[in-house]
Amino acid sequence: MSAAMEMDSHCCGPGYASPAEAIKAPREKLLYTVALYTGTGIQKPDYLATLDADPDSPTYSQVIHRLEMPGIGDELHHTGWNACSSCHDDASMSRQYLLLPGVRSSNIHVVDTATDPRAPRLHKVIDGDEIKEKTNLSGPHTVHCLGSEIIISFLGDARGEAPGGYLHLDKDFEIVGRWENSMGEIPFGYDFWYQPRHNVMISSEWAAPNTFMPGFDLEDVGHLKYGRRLHVWDFDKRVPVQTMYLGEDGLLPLEVKFHHDPDSTHGFCCAALSSNIIHFWQGDDGFWEWEKVVDVENELHPEWPIPLPGVMSALLVSMDDRFLYVNNWLHGDMRQYDITDPHHPRLTGQVWMGGLLGKAPEVNGVGIAGGPQMFQLSLDGRRLYVTTSLFSTWDNQFYPDIRTKGGVMVMIDCDPENGGMEINEDFMVDFGTEPNGPSRCHETRYPGGDCTSDIWL
Amino acid sequence: MRTITIANRAGATYVVEADRPLLDTLSELGVDLPYGCRYGGCITCAAKVTAGQVDQEEQVALNNRQIANGYAVLCVARPLTDCILEVGVDSHDTLYRNPFLDPLAPHELKADIAAPKEM
Numbered sequence: 001m002s003a004a005m006e007m008d009s010h011c012c013g014p015g016y017a018s019p020a021e022a023i024k025a026p027r028e029k030l031l032y033t034v035a036l037y038t039g040t041g042i043q044k045p046d047y048l049a050t051l052d053a054d055p056d057s058p059t060y061s062q063v064i065h066r067l068e069m070p071g072i073g074d075e076l077h078h079t080g081w082n083a084c085s086s087c088h089d090d091a092s093m094s095r096q097y098l099l100l101p102g103v104r105s106s107n108i109h110v111v112d113t114a115t116d117p118r119a120p121r122l123h124k125v126i127d128g129d130e131i132k133e134k135t136n137l138s139g140p141h142t143v144h145c146l147g148s149e150i151i152i153s154f155l156g157d158a159r160g161e162a163p164g165g166y167l168h169l170d171k172d173f174e175i176v177g178r179w180e181n182s183m184g185e186i187p188f189g190y191d192f193w194y195q196p197r198h199n200v201m202i203s204s205e206w207a208a209p210n211t212f213m214p215g216f217d218l219e220d221v222g223h224l225k226y227g228r229r230l231h232v233w234d235f236d237k238r239v240p241v242q243t244m245y246l247g248e249d250g251l252l253p254l255e256v257k258f259h260h261d262p263d264s265t266h267g268f269c270c271a272a273l274s275s276n277i278i279h280f281w282q283g284d285d286g287f288w289e290w291e292k293v294v295d296v297e298n299e300l301h302p303e304w305p306i307p308l309p310g311v312m313s314a315l316l317v318s319m320d321d322r323f324l325y326v327n328n329w330l331h332g333d334m335r336q337y338d339i340t341d342p343h344h345p346r347l348t349g350q351v352w353m354g355g356l357l358g359k360a361p362e363v364n365g366v367g368i369a370g371g372p373q374m375f376q377l378s379l380d381g382r383r384l385y386v387t388t389s390l391f392s393t394w395d396n397q398f399y400p401d402i403r404t405k406g407g408v409m410v411m412i413d414c415d416p417e418n419g420g421m422e423i424n425e426d427f428m429v430d431f432g433t434e435p436n437g438p439s440r441c442h443e444t445r446y447p448g449g450d451c452t453s454d455i456w457l
Numbered sequence: 458m459r460t461i462t463i464a465n466r467a468g469a470t471y472v473v474e475a476d477r478p479l480l481d482t483l484s485e486l487g488v489d490l491p492y493g494c495r496y497g498g499c500i501t502c503a504a505k506v507t508a509g510q511v512d513q514e515e516q517v518a519l520n521n522r523q524i525a526n527g528y529a530v531l532c533v534a535r536p537l538t539d540c541i542l543e544v545g546v547d548s549h550d551t552l553y554r555n556p557f558l559d560p561l562a563p564h565e566l567k568a569d570i571a572a573p574k575e576m
Binding site: 038039040041043072073074075104105138159160209210213214215216217218219220223225301303304305306307308392393396397398400403 | 489491492493494495496498499501517518519520545546552553554556557558561566567570
């Protein structure tokens with residue numbers, strides 16, 4: 001029986017009664033990571049890899065199962081569960097299905113991870129063409145469950161033009177329709193997170209699929225084809241109610257994370273191109289406020305005319321709300337900030353892996369083409385699993401060697417008491433040696449829920 | 458009908474309908490090609506046209522430099538003439554660039570924002 005199922009059986013529904021209970025959960029033994037062949041030149045489907053994360057197992061730090069998608073060209077990216085701790089009181093629900101959207105195909109793959117957690121199986125595919133026809137949406141990104149149902153942000157309409165909207169699925173994965181009642185004046189979509197006790201959702205902005213899918217043209221930013229705002233939603237009414245214009249401090253505001261504490265209104269966003277951490281919160285007057293709390297300077301590359309931004313593309317808050325983790329994909333560093341005072345984050349850890357500045361071309365003996373990109377933290381805050389691929393076309397632009405080297409997963413040991421991070425020397429999953437050729441790994445999830453999957457009512 | 462030669466697949470030739478996307482007609486004839494969005498928005502199926510002409514009016518993925526370098530997205534490109542293609546990632550040597558190393562000139566941007574080329 002998996003750790004996830006054990007935890008579920010102790011109470012009524014999935015997940016944990018509180019973030020404090022989640023921290024006490026058993027250590028993760030399996031990881032699910034999407035791995036891509038889209039854009040690599042290898043004519044094989046993307047797949048969901050099961051990784052062995054049990055240090056006592058003979059197959060520790062290896063891929064132990066691969067579930068191929070039915071077709072090629074999906075570009076698996078982010079993933080999400082059918083249910084999380086927001087259903088903890090609902091005995092009829094369980095965390096059984098992982099949803100894997102394909103950004104390019106718009107197919108949504110529903111994978112059963114509970115019947116055999118080591119060998120997930122495909123349960124259902126919601127066809128991208130059906131989604132386009134019924135909802136005029138394409139380019140899926142973030143998956144969240146809300147109670148017993150599911151919403152997924154889509155970045156484009158059926159022709160790949162912004163702003164897209166939100167697909168609403170019922171618990172049987174049937175299309176209900178569009179979730180939102182209005183997109184208001186929102187020009188772009190990307191990530192979102194919600195905090196039910198405050199009836200709020202915050203959404204961020206990348207760009208239209210037709211803009212970001214072919215690769216990154218820096219010149220598009222000046223022509224306002226990339227985002228620079230955060231949006232505050234009335235979650236019950238399903239309409240945007242306030243815009244936070246971040247301007248040059250917030251170019252490409254990507255991932256949005258609230259504190260896990262459901263009473264808190266504090267949250268963070270990483271502005272990828274500006275390479276800034278944005279902190280937001282609800283002021284006493286009810287309006288939402290924001291400030292830039294971390295600014296990573298661009299670095300000069302000796303041979304390039306334009307200074308290189310960090311490209312802070314992802315962010316994560318530890319389950320105890322004490323540490324914030326961010327990456328700089330092009331510089332090549334992972335950082336840990338103490339956010340005990342969310343207005344004044346304090347840098348407490350930093351490690352280098354890959355990147356374009358040449359600071360760590362090899363980790364644990366493996367050459368890295370890419371930089372730290374997606375990451376997932378253990379519930380106890382001690383192990384950070386980091387992968388190196390961002391998006392196939394962007395990988396091909398910035399890290400052309402990834403074609404032959406593939407992606408890697410690195411584990412960073414984190415100190416949740418005193419702060420600090422260090423690369424673990426015993427763990428390395430090299431997707432460059434996959435049986436069908438080098439693939440690229442992206443988002444990671446644990447069977448029992450992780451630090452970016454669960455929301456508390 | 459048009460004759461399509463795939464230079465980087467041993468010069469194999471295929472006779473295809475002129476009014477359908479090359480991805481569809483070539484795939485039906487057994488050519489294994491990459492693809493993603495299938496509407497001309499994502500570049501996954503880009504190929505280099507080294508001889509001949511295609512109509513890819515529907516595409517929105519390529520900037521003017523990529524078009525000048527001969528690229529076409531096969532999911533929407535229809536052959537106006539007989540063509541010689543290089544397909545797949547092997548043909549992508551000048552498709553991708555690091556924008557911090559090699560910026561685009563104003564006339565090399567995507568069609569909707571490009572400035573006219575200064576003579």
